[in-house]
Amino acid sequence: MDQMNCDVCVIGGGSGGIGAALAAARHGLRVTLVERADRLGGNAVIGGVHNWEPGVGGTAYPREIYERLNALGAAGVWSFGRHCCWPGGEDFPGGETVIDPARGYNDTLRRYGSQGMHLDEEFCRRTWHGVVFEPDAYAKVVEDLLLKTSRCDILKGWSFTEAQRDGERLRSLRLVSNNGGDCRITARYFVDSTADARLCQAAGCEMMQGQEAAAEFGESAAPLKARPDDVNGVSLIYRVAPAAQKAIEPFDAPIGDCPWQKHWPFAIIGRYPAGDLNINMLPTMNGDEFLNIMRSPDGYGKAYELCTNRVMAHWHWMQNRYPEFQSFRLSWIAPSLGVRETKRVRGKYVLTQHDLIAGLSGQTNANIVAIADHAMDSHGAESAGIAELREPYGIPLGCLLPVSLDNVAVACRGASFSHIAATSCRLSRTMMDLGHAAGIAIAAAALTDSPLHDADVSSVREALRRDGASLG
Numbered sequence: 025m026d027q028m029n030c031d032v033c034v035i036g037g038g039s040g041g042i043g044a045a046l047a048a049a050r051h052g053l054r055v056t057l058v059e060r061a062d063r064l065g066g067n068a069v070i071g072g073v074h075n076w077e078p079g080v081g082g083t084a085y086p087r088e089i090y091e092r093l094n095a096l097g098a099a100g101v102w103s104f105g106r107h108c109c110w111p112g113g114e115d116f117p118g119g120e121t122v123i124d125p126a127r128g129y130n131d132t133l134r135r136y137g138s139q140g141m142h143l144d145e146e147f148c149r150r151t152w153h154g155v156v157f158e159p160d161a162y163a164k165v166v167e168d169l170l171l172k173t174s175r176c177d178i179l180k181g182w183s184f185t186e187a188q189r190d191g192e193r194l195r196s197l198r199l200v201s202n203n204g205g206d207c208r209i210t211a212r213y214f215v216d217s218t219a220d221a222r223l224c225q226a227a228g229c230e231m232m233q234g235q236e237a238a239a240e241f242g243e244s245a246a247p248l249k250a251r252p253d254d255v256n257g258v259s260l261i262y263r264v265a266p267a268a269q270k271a272i273e274p275f276d277a278p279i280g281d282c283p284w285q286k287h288w289p290f291a292i293i294g295r296y297p298a299g300d301l302n303i304n305m306l307p308t309m310n311g312d313e314f315l316n317i318m319r320s321p322d323g324y325g326k327a328y329e330l331c332t333n334r335v336m337a338h339w340h341w342m343q344n345r346y347p348e349f350q351s352f353r354l355s356w357i358a359p360s361l362g363v364r365e366t367k368r369v370r371g372k373y374v375l376t377q378h379d380l381i382a383g384l385s386g387q388t389n390a391n392i393v394a395i396a397d398h399a400m401d402s403h404g405a406e407s408a409g410i411a412e413l414r415e416p417y418g419i420p421l422g423c424l425l426p427v428s429l430d431n432v433a434v435a436c437r438g439a440s441f442s443h444i445a446a447t448s449c450r451l452s453r454t455m456m457d458l459g460h461a462a463g464i465a466i467a468a469a470a471l472t473d474s475p476l477h478d479a480d481v482s483s484v485r486e487a488l489r490r491d492g493a494s495l496g
Contacts, residue, residue: 027207040456047085081396102153110145121295136416213469217459224438233252233367259306259364292306373391393419
């Protein structure tokens with residue numbers, strides 16, 4: 025078995041992993057970034073989430089990435105077009121986003137303050153703007169940024185299989201490649217950016233799953249009894265391209281026992297700079313259904329197959345019900361499911377509904393390293409719906425630090441959030457901001473080879489601000 029070593033090993037090359045690797049490398053540490061897919065980007069590339077929703081934060085690395093993409097003609101800022109909840113949009117299957125040349129990146133940096141999509145059309149049209157980008161260009165831009173540091177080695181097509189732990193320190197990981205490679209990597213610090221905190225699970229950390237009981241964190245929106253299988257729904261995103269002639273693509277396969285047999289769900293339909301459409305069913309599969317399927321052999325393959333079938337049925341329905349879509353053809357189905365929630369690690373601080381409602385003006389935790397303002401937003405049969413926020417809230421460093429490990433940071437949707445908080449925190453730019461904070465915290469701790477929980481948070485915050493990050 026080959027041996028490798030570095031200062032920081034980042035597992036997972038999605039938004040959080042990109043932020044962590046870039047921050048640690050730019051601050052002088054030797055980094056190895058491990059990604060099991062054949063390209064970087066995670067859900068933002070292979071999951072079809074080629075969209076950054078409106079939201080505060082996102083002022084450092086996301087801005088830098090956007091500017092590079094925009095210069096290539098591979099990104100744009102969108103505004104809302106039609107919406108089924110607004111006058112004139114009643115005969116549309118959801119919400120429409122369109123490229124808006126009058127808007128710039130700064131216009132994408134606010135979500136909070138709305139009464140909600142159903143009640144506040146004027147506010148949403150004026151205030152809510154986001155970013156759409158081409159995934160291949162995004163993957164190349166982020167890889168180029170990492171390689172430009174000259175301190176980041178990228179292992180694509182690799183994943184970890186086991187973790188070696190010594191007390192409260194993670195010592196090494198065994199890595200295997202898709203073509204049979206095998207090595208062990210030793211690092212001073214690790215970042216878990218595996219979406220559902222698989223590294224922390226392998227290291228024996230305490231995990232959380234599903235909806236906690238109201239008594240767990242005193243959250244008013246939580247159920248009286250815990251519902252561990254009720255997680256946010258799963259989407260399989262697809263893309264359609266303009267066609268020369270109108271036609272309805274055939275589909276005659278049965279969709280089986282599907283919650284959408286009688287009425288297909290709301291969809292967000294976003295236009296790419298080149299004119300294609302990105303279609304995101306909200307959701308394609310309920311979270312409890314997904315978890316149940318995942319318990320069976322080849323569960324992920326079965327879930328993907330079912331969702332693919334539903335995507336094709338949904339597109340067939342769209343073309344029949346709304347003739348404007350007959351001018352498009354199905355061109356791509358994301359090779360990865362858009363999974364919003366699975367397991368989360370219990371950290372030194374658990375972000376909850378209380379933090380989201382209190383906002384920056386009411387939070388007492390001084391260790392905030394990222395901010396967000398997305399709604400409490402869940403999808404599926406057991407959805408609590410959407411609750412907008414009146415102001416941004418902060419995410420403390422303790423949310424990134426597992427209780428029982430002192431040299432591991434978590435920068436993914438599996439960080440230390442309650443189920444309710446996770447419905448807000450899970451977005452791409454927020455994950456990149458958390459990765460940025462994790463990389464800075466590791467760089468600060470590495471100066472004295474200290475545990476991460478001993479990092480000077482004030483110096484971490486100062487470094488983040490120097491990098492352009494907004495902390496409120």
